[in-house]
Amino acid sequence: MKIQKSTTFALFAVLELARDPEVQLATGEIAEAYDISVHHLAKVMRQLVRAGLIQSVRGAGGGYKFSANPNRITLYDVVALFEDNLASDFEVSGASVGTGIGRALQMVGDEIEDLTRATLQSITLTTLLRHAARAEAAPTPVEIREAVLESDLEPLT
């Protein structure tokens, strides 16, 4: 399965806004934070508004606010807005559908799709944000390397 750019952008935006439902952010601010196209993100934001996940705030300092329940909305709810299906990339169609190999490959594809859907449906925005907070608190590989280099590497005696 190949996730489209729009889907990833939508997840960035929804999760960033769900961090604090009181905060409103402009498209440009989110695009800058994730180094993504403002133009593309603007289209995605309109779709998220139509889905009721975020709301547009007009006026000076306007932008978008999160408007759903982060304990209820799962990653699947966001992904499903942009992905027609979650099927794997086996292109079993036409005459190949009737062959044993075609059917067996389709079964493997269905299994992957089923697992993908179950995974996305089980992770709420709140759960993902909890993982994000933990990841942000953890040192990066570069920080770990620098800390090791700065430490006194005395041999054990």
Place this chain on the structure above:
Amino acid sequence: MAGDYQRIVDLDTETSGVSKPDYWQDIFNQYVGVEDNQRYLLVADLAGETVGFALGEVRAWEFGSPPCGWVFGLGVTADVREHRVGSVLVQAMFSHFRSDGVASVRTNVSRRDTLNLSFFRSLGMTAGPYVQLEFSLDDDDGAVL
């Protein structure tokens, strides 16, 4: 003890939709009143009413896995859902497992059971290193692939 047994059977019937008195009798024989066997049946009471239970144990070397805690039963009555009863029960189970010296906890949830999948995910659980496989004996014609 007899009262506990009946309350758990009733609660499990309410939450799972299937009554299994024999199964629970077996569980009570193995898990209740037996010292230091790393098996736990935890019960949540609210004003004398049993509102939840968690069932778990430490299993070792199944399919090469080092000792690991398993949560394999959980039920919370519908009246008190979303009041963290399940979280408290599972966290208490985690504490028992920590005391037993194991480093990880596993559970098994139907991929269609999004309620429980989301619940365990919310506690920080993620996909583990093992993949569960199944073979349908009903469809089997006796031939081996």
